[in-house]
Amino acid sequence: MSTAGTSTLQPKTNRIGLTVLDYRGGKTTLCAGCGHNAISERIIDAMFEMGIPPERVIKPSGIGCSSKSPAYFMRRSHSFNAVHGRMPSVTTGAVLANHKLMALGVSGDGDTASIGIGQFVHLMRRNLPVIYIIEDNGVYGLTKGQFSATADLGSKLKTGVINELPPIDTCAMAIELGATFVGRSFSGDKKQLHSMLKAAIAHRGTVMLDVVSPCVTFNDHEGSTKSYKYMKDHEEPLQDISFIPAFEEINVEYDSGTTVQVTMHDGSRLQLHKIEEDYDPTDRIRAITRLHEAREENVVLTGVFYVNPKAPTFIDVLNLTDEPLTTLPESMVRPGRDVLARAMAELQ
Amino acid sequence: MATTDVALPEASRQRERKRVVNNLSIQVATVNGSGSQSSNTVLLRSIFQMGVPVSGKNLFPSNIAGLPTWYTIRANKDGYIARKKEIDFLVAMNAETAQEDVMALSAGAAVLFDEPLNLGGLRPDLTFYSVPFDKLVAAVCPEAKLRKLVKNMVYVGVVAKLLEIDPAEVENAIRKQFASKAKAANLNLAAAKAGYDYAAASLTKQDPYCIQRMDKTKGKIIIDGNSAAALGSMFAGVTVVTWYPITPSSSLVESLIDYMKQYRITPDGKATFAIVQAEDELAAIGMVLGAGWAGARAMTATAGPGISLMAEFAGLSYYAEVPGVIWNIQRVGPSTGLPTRTSQGDLLSTAFLSHGDTKHILLIPSSVGECFTMAQDAFNLAEHFQTLVFMMSDLDLGMNNWMSDPFEYPTTPIERGKILSKEDLERMGGFERYKDVDGDGIGYRTLPGTDHPAAAYFARGSGHNEKSQYSERPDDYERNLERINKKFETARSFVPRPEVISTAKTEIGIIAYGTSHWGIVEARDQLRNEYGIETDYLRIRAYPFTREVHAFIEQHERIYVVEQNRDAQMLSLLKLDIKPELTSRLRSIAHVHGLPLDARSVTDELTSMEGR
Numbered sequence: 001m002s003t004a005g006t007s008t009l010q011p012k013t014n015r016i017g018l019t020v021l022d023y024r025g026g027k028t029t030l031c032a033g034c035g036h037n038a039i040s041e042r043i044i045d046a047m048f049e050m051g052i053p054p055e056r057v058i059k060p061s062g063i064g065c066s067s068k069s070p071a072y073f074m075r076r077s078h079s080f081n082a083v084h085g086r087m088p089s090v091t092t093g094a095v096l097a098n099h100k101l102m103a104l105g106v107s108g109d110g111d112t113a114s115i116g117i118g119q120f121v122h123l124m125r126r127n128l129p130v131i132y133i134i135e136d137n138g139v140y141g142l143t144k145g146q147f148s149a150t151a152d153l154g155s156k157l158k159t160g161v162i163n164e165l166p167p168i169d170t171c172a173m174a175i176e177l178g179a180t181f182v183g184r185s186f187s188g189d190k191k192q193l194h195s196m197l198k199a200a201i202a203h204r205g206t207v208m209l210d211v212v213s214p215c216v217t218f219n220d221h222e223g224s225t226k227s228y229k230y231m232k233d234h235e236e237p238l239q240d241i242s243f244i245p246a247f248e249e250i251n252v253e254y255d256s257g258t259t260v261q262v263t264m265h266d267g268s269r270l271q272l273h274k275i276e277e278d279y280d281p282t283d284r285i286r287a288i289t290r291l292h293e294a295r296e297e298n299v300v301l302t303g304v305f306y307v308n309p310k311a312p313t314f315i316d317v318l319n320l321t322d323e324p325l326t327t328l329p330e331s332m333v334r335p336g337r338d339v340l341a342r343a344m345a346e347l348q
Numbered sequence: 349m350a351t352t353d354v355a356l357p358e359a360s361r362q363r364e365r366k367r368v369v370n371n372l373s374i375q376v377a378t379v380n381g382s383g384s385q386s387s388n389t390v391l392l393r394s395i396f397q398m399g400v401p402v403s404g405k406n407l408f409p410s411n412i413a414g415l416p417t418w419y420t421i422r423a424n425k426d427g428y429i430a431r432k433k434e435i436d437f438l439v440a441m442n443a444e445t446a447q448e449d450v451m452a453l454s455a456g457a458a459v460l461f462d463e464p465l466n467l468g469g470l471r472p473d474l475t476f477y478s479v480p481f482d483k484l485v486a487a488v489c490p491e492a493k494l495r496k497l498v499k500n501m502v503y504v505g506v507v508a509k510l511l512e513i514d515p516a517e518v519e520n521a522i523r524k525q526f527a528s529k530a531k532a533a534n535l536n537l538a539a540a541k542a543g544y545d546y547a548a549a550s551l552t553k554q555d556p557y558c559i560q561r562m563d564k565t566k567g568k569i570i571i572d573g574n575s576a577a578a579l580g581s582m583f584a585g586v587t588v589v590t591w592y593p594i595t596p597s598s599s600l601v602e603s604l605i606d607y608m609k610q611y612r613i614t615p616d617g618k619a620t621f622a623i624v625q626a627e628d629e630l631a632a633i634g635m636v637l638g639a640g641w642a643g644a645r646a647m648t649a650t651a652g653p654g655i656s657l658m659a660e661f662a663g664l665s666y667y668a669e670v671p672g673v674i675w676n677i678q679r680v681g682p683s684t685g686l687p688t689r690t691s692q693g694d695l696l697s698t699a700f701l702s703h704g705d706t707k708h709i710l711l712i713p714s715s716v717g718e719c720f721t722m723a724q725d726a727f728n729l730a731e732h733f734q735t736l737v738f739m740m741s742d743l744d745l746g747m748n749n750w751m752s753d754p755f756e757y758p759t760t761p762i763e764r765g766k767i768l769s770k771e772d773l774e775r776m777g778g779f780e781r782y783k784d785v786d787g788d789g790i791g792y793r794t795l796p797g798t799d800h801p802a803a804a805y806f807a808r809g810s811g812h813n814e815k816s817q818y819s820e821r822p823d824d825y826e827r828n829l830e831r832i833n834k835k836f837e838t839a840r841s842f843v844p845r846p847e848v849i850s851t852a853k854t855e856i857g858i859i860a861y862g863t864s865h866w867g868i869v870e871a872r873d874q875l876r877n878e879y880g881i882e883t884d885y886l887r888i889r890a891y892p893f894t895r896e897v898h899a900f901i902e903q904h905e906r907i908y909v910v911e912q913n914r915d916a917q918m919l920s921l922l923k924l925d926i927k928p929e930l931t932s933r934l935r936s937i938a939h940v941h942g943l944p945l946d947a948r949s950v951t952d953e954l955t956s957m958e959g960r
Contacts, residue, residue: 022801055803058796060638071806071818078796080641080668081808082634083660089631093638093646094796096588096622101642101797119634122627321618325587326643326795330762332620333585333645335611337757343579343607344754347569 015051015247023048025073035187035213036066036135040073042190043104043133046197047074050245057102058094062087062116065142065215066108066135085116088123091130092314098324099315102201103130110140113149113168120170124177124206126314131200131207132179134170135187137215138226145218150210156223170210172291175284175306180205182287183304186231187213192302195241199304202245204265205313212300231300238279238290238303239272265309272304281307370400370425372436372557374507377449379442381413383497386525386536388419391504392749393521394513395423396570399562403429404749405944410595410688416445423559429751430866431944437511437557439503440465441481450474458555460506475555477547479506484546488538501536505543510551512558515544569754573745574649576716577675578604579755580723581647582612585762586673588639588646589623590632595687596743597649597677629654633661636672640665641807643767643795645727649675651743652694653683655701662736663702666832667809669782669791671730671737671765673723678742680942689942690743692862692912698738699891699921705829709733709839710891712740714865718889719745720755725844731765732842733790733835742912744863744944766792770800778802781816782828789834836892843890846897854882856958857904859897861888861918863944864910870947871954879955883908888918893925901926907933908954914940 011019023044028037047057054076061067063084070079082090091105112120112134123132138151147155150170151163174182181203185193193211200207212231214220220227225234239260244252246267254261254271260281262270272281280286287306294301321328374391378384385406392404400423409415422432434454440446440461447470450459455473463480485499501522508518518540526533577600581589589608591601605623612620626632632648639646650658655676665672678694680686700707709729711722719741730737768779773794779802782791791814794803805816812828813819860868865887875881886900901907901922909919916936923931937953939945 053799055799055801056797058642076801076804078794078804079806079808080638081806081810082637083664083809086630086634086661089626089634090638090641092624092631093588093590093635093640093644094642095638096624096635097639097642097644097646098795098797118627119631122631318622318624319617319619320622321614321620324797325620325622325639326797328587328620330585332614333587333612334583334758334762339611340579340583340755340757343611344569347571348567348754 014048016053018048018054020044020048022076023054023074025075026071028069028072030065030069030072031217033216034065035137035215036069037072038187038190039133039135039193039211039213040069042193042197044073046194046201050198050201051247052102052201056100057104059104059106060087060091060094061106062108062111064108064111064140066106066213067111069135070106085111085114086119087111088116088119088132092123092126092128095128095130096318096320096325098326099129099320100324105130105132107132107134108148109134109136109138109150110148113170117168121173121177124174124179124208127178127180127205127311128314129204129206132209134210135213136170136210136226137213137219138224139215139219141215141218145215152225155225158218158221169291169295171208171305172288174208175287178206179208180308180311181207181304182306184210184212184300184302186235186300186302187211188228188231189235189302192237192241195243196304198243198245199241199264199268199270202243202264202266202268203307203309205308205311234298234300236294236299236301238276238301238305239274241304242271242273244269244271262307262309270304270307281305366556367558368556369558369560370423370562373420373422373432373434374437374439375435375449376419376439376503377442377445378417378419378500379413379444380408380411380415380417382500384417384419384441384500387500387504388421389749390501390518390521390525390540391507392421393524393570394504394508394517395421395559396565396751397517397520398513398559399565400425400559401427401429401564401751403751405431405744406748407943408688410684416442425562425564427564428870428947430870431946433946433948437507437555439507440467441500441503458557460503460510477506477510477551479503479543479546484542485539488542489535494535498535498539501539502543505540505545506547506551508540509544509547510553510555512560514561515541518544565751567754568751570749570751571716572599572747572749573713573716573719573741574600574677574747575603576719576752576755577723577739577741577746578607580720581673582607583758584645584724584727586645586647586727587621588635588644589621590626590635590646590648592626592629592632592650592654594629594651594654596679596747597651597654597675599747600649600675600677629657630661633658633672633674636674637661637665637670640670640672640730641668641796645731647673647675649677651677651679652681652697655694655698659702662708663704663706664809665736666702666706666708667704668807669734669793669832670807671734673726673730673737673739675739675741677746678740686942688743690863690912690944691940691942692742692864693914693917693940695740695913695917696915696920698740707836709735709737709836709843710740711737711844712861712889713745714862714887716745716750716752717755722844724758728763729839729842732763733839734765734793735835740862742863766790768792768794768798768803770798770803773798773800773802780814781805782812782831783814784831784834788838789831790838840892840894843892843894845894846889847887848896848900849885850900850903851882851884852903854884855905856881857884857886857900857907858910859886859888859900859907859918859922860910864912867945867947867950868910871950874947874951875954878951879960881955881958881960891921893922897922898926901930901933905933906935908935908937908957910937910945910950912939912945914938
């Protein structure tokens with residue numbers, strides 16, 4: 001593949017021979033500076049670096065600015081822009097139909113935490129193999145800036161309206177309900193989000209990433225708790241995250257006193273270099289407690305809060321054939337004449 | 349222990365001599381949760397095994413235990429299986445309704461009652477049989493807590509003796525009913541025998557009704573519509589099934605789960621299906637759309653309130669052109685009151701379900717046989733037209749037992765519609781998802797996972813052009829909408845055609861559909877035999893309407909559209925489709941009481957409207 005001499009002119013290719021251009025999408029129509037665009041870029045990079053065939057990926061989404069964004073990355077992947085708050089059910093159906101697909105579902109905070117909260121919680125319970133990304137800006141952007149249910153108590157709209165209700169912590173909920181890879185990041189934290197997305201791709205089970213993604217038009221002002229400035233001042237990473245994919249056969253030494261290493265389902269390694277002492281990301285109860293503490297401390301905790309690479313997925317629970325249901329031949333989905341004859345005899 | 353509590357009137361003696369053979373309706377009034385379902389099924393099967401055409405209808409409350417329930421069995425030598433208005437033989441086991449039930453009977457009917465109810469003196473024009481059920485059941489069932497359940501099997505024995513049903517057939521039916529539970533079978537057999545022996549020793553037959561052997565049920569099966577729908581869906585190759593429990597559709601999926609676990613597991617123990625109990629109907633249909641988009645044969649089953657919740661997704665499916673099958677087991681409207689009663693009240697709301705311009709393909713089965721065959725039609729049509737197909741069954745069809753010829757194995761292969769493979773794309777270089785290449789309005793689609801760089805498209809409900817790119821251009825939107833309509837027009841020649849009985853000798857036509865059919869079969873005979881009125885008949889089996897429907901309306905001066913809803917919904921749908929000058933030919937006979945349609949009501953109303 002790579003011949004010496006021309007390599008400087010060739011664009012860099014990944015392990016399946018694609019360039020990063022093969023992972024790009026249409027031109028974004030979101031506002032300049034929108035956090036969602038940065039997330040799209042990180043998805044492109046992570047998928048490229050992980051060498052995921054774009055044809056294997058599906059990008060279901062709900063409704064809202066966030067849910068438009070699948071149009072702006074990975075044009076070689078099928079997309080389904082569904083209805084408001086219902087990305088989880090569409091994703092569930094698609095993954096059951098073909099569990100060889102890699103589902104990357106995109107939703108927003110309004111889409112997830114209000115109209116779609118019912119589908120969100122039930123998706124988390126099932127541990128379906130899916131990457132669920134909330135592009136979280138605390139407001140409804142596409143309808144011009146009303147509060148969403150992740151807006152913090154006391155945060156202020158541009159119009160001066162103060163939010164008087166407590167926020168829903170989607171990460172705490174996801175951990176509580178059974179998601180097996182849960183983290184929070186910030187669209188402006190390029191390195192952290194990049195590593196988390198790569199680990200998410202390697203995970204088998206439900207990944208729930210809440211990515212704070214400032215809305216430059218409606219929620220990036222003084223008094224907002226989802227602005228670039230607020231995040232710069234209040235983000236508190238739990239760990240420095242590195243990710244070593246299974247296909248990179250390198251050994252990275254680590255100090256078990258300062259680093260937790262999690263071996264993912266596919267053999268990849270997620271290394272979490274502790275910033276906080278004693279944080280164990282496989283301890284669900286501690287994870288939830290820590291999220292509550294962060295709220296009390298008035299900081300935005302980011303990082304991988306919880307990971308369990310071994311839990312059975314919904315595909316395991318349903319005991320599905322290895323061959324996707326979509327491509328099972330007629331002989332496997334239509335029983336024979338003997339079966340009908342037996343069923344009829346029982347009814348006589 | 350007197351056989352009856354009142355002296356037998358002379359009229360009753362006279363009737364006893366004129367025997368009524370294989371033509372009666374039996375109503376069993378019990379309390380729900382008392383195990384009467386098993387007893388009633390055994391009674392039904394016993395008559396069926398005597399070779400007599402039979403139908404059973406369960407009228408039950410929205411409740412688990414303690415409220416009145418009625419089960420009606422009709423045995424009819426001529427094969428009429430619609431609900432019969434008049435009850436000939438009442439089994440009164442429920443104190444709460446007994447008096448009212450007795451007062452509602454026509455003169456000459458017989459009443460078998462639980463002794464403490466003391467009904468004997470209520471009316472002189474009925475025949476009464478008193479049976480000390482508690483005493484009889486105590487003798488055969490030592491376990492006191494089981495007596496409530498076993499008591500009902502005692503009346504099966506009594507009725508069998510009084511109606512001259514062969515006790516061997518009762519035994520066969522009990523063995524079948526409790527096939528996997530020998531202990532329960534023996535206990536119930538003893539109970540039935542106790543009833544039979546008591547009747548033989550202590551009751552004198554005074555009513556005219558009896559069952560005699562015929563050969564009209566040979567080779568036939570008994571099945572409920574929901575089980576038939578489940579079987580049909582399994583043989584249609586369904587792979588993803590989602591549901592949210594709602595009466596009267598739950599038993600469809602529960603039956604499907606049983607069948608799939610039995611017949612759709614691979615030799616190495618893997619499931620060739622995914623069945624998911626969803627969190628609500630919104631999720632149930634969302635999963636169907638996701639699965640249909642990804643290429644699975646997907647379905648869900650629900651009833652009116654669930655259909656309402658599915659409205660938004662139904663619109664998305666219509667515009668994004670995603671296949672799926674939705675079973676609507678229709679029932680009376682909202683969730684409190686009569687959710688356990690039958691209706692054909694969702695026709696209009698389902699036909700146009702959702703926002704914007706939408707109209708959906710509906711298939712309307714009348715029989716358990718059609719639940720089986722149309723399930724296969726529905727999946728083929730859904731994939732052919734890349735749209736939702738609604739199966740408009742109802743509670744009467746879905747939850748009641750019906751006699752049928754055995755179902756025949758599918759004769760046509762599974763049709764997946766226009767799906768492009770990797771090889772197709774290599775040959776073509778690319779494709780436009782929403783382009784009408786063949787002139788039938790149906791575009792070509794690819795499935796996610798197709799390994800070709802040009803395979804992907806962006807599915808969305810909002811405005812898009814032929815290449816499935818986002819578009820707000822008015823001409824793109826209009827062209828797309830017209831193309832989707834063209835699919836619907838194309839569907840007219842693909843959906844199941846109506847059943848037409850046309851003599852061309854009468855100006856009067858009847859149009860009906862679904863379970864109303866069975867009342868019409870009988871009503872047409874009544875009209876001919878009692879009034880000399882000949883009628884032609886068309887049974888609609890699908891929407892959009894095929895050309896036969898239009899021809900039938902053009903050929904008849906007066907057309908009675910018979911249906912089980914208040915607002916003449918089918919008539920309204922027809923009006924939208926036919927020439928305006930023909931609309932005045934349509935007349936409505938609409939029934940909306942929650943009970944299955946009976947022939948007499950149709951005959952009475954039609955003759956009255958005909959001025960007879």
